[in-house]
Amino acid sequence: MPDRQRADARRNHARILAVAEEEVATHGAGASLEQIARVAGVGSATVRRHFPTRRALLEAVSRQRIELLCARADELASEDDSRVALLSWLGDVVTYCVEARGLAAALSYEGAEPGSVYENTCSAMMEKAGDPLLRRAVRDGAVTEGVTVADLIALIIGITSAAEHHPDPAARAERLFRLAVTGLSPQPGR
Template sequence: MPGHQRADARRNYARILAVAEKEVAAHGADASMEQIARTARVGSATVRRHFPTRRALLKAVSRNRIEALCVRARELAGQGDSRTALVDWLGDVVAYCVSARGLAAALAYDSAEPAQVHENTCSATLAEAAGPLLRRAVQDGAVAADVTVADLITLAVGITLATEHYPDPADAAHRLFRLAVTGLSPQS
């Protein structure tokens, strides 16, 4: 939100965002823009002026959660085993995506091209924060050299979206995440 907006526009933005956070938490990425407008007591044109696309709305709703994941990546960057640090961070991404309906959609890309991660500012922000974790794990030989942060975010998004309608999405997502990280072989 630009700082040069009128006071009433800033109030509308804040009210729309507060309502959108609740609607996205309740209904996920498909939360109704019209319902958000009604609840915020503004016209749908006002909502679209502030958030011209659903992705823009999801990005704004997810901003604080994205920042928390970036802080977590920085905290883990120099700690202990590099693979454990990376897996812990990625597990946090999955957990956040499960608990914050709509976050997975905000992180998803429109294209299958890994380079497209940089066209999605939520994903680009996470990619920048996770870069040091992944580089360290690759340097330590704990993660394959061809793994990218875009791959990791895609994995987290895929697990989240695949389990969002399960009776216990958090448990299902955690189980699939552990399976993806450890592989199919039985643990000895």
């Protein structure tokens, strides 16, 4: 947001974002933009001026968690075991996606137009953060070559979406994640 923005516009932006965080936490990615505007005490046009698309709003709501996940990837880069580092980070992504309703939608490429000003910056940040962990795990033979961070994020989005309405979404997402990591076949020695 430009520093030259008027004080009332900055206040509106902050108020809309605070209300949006609460609404998304309660109602998920489908939170009503009109309800957000009403609770924030602004018109729908003001919400759309600050956040021209639902994706832009979800990304703004998710920004702090995305930054924490990126910092976590940096921390794990020094872990001795590349597989443990990657799986720890992915486990954190699963946990955050379950805890922060709307985060999985913010990471999804659904509805993002390539080359658009509103292209998916959350996913781009996550891909950049996770890439060193993944490249190291591939190099060490701990992950199959050709897997991308985008693949892994898509898998997590699917897992957290499938678990969202389960009575215990965190436990269900964790189980599905572990199943995805270990596969269906029994592996000797593991």
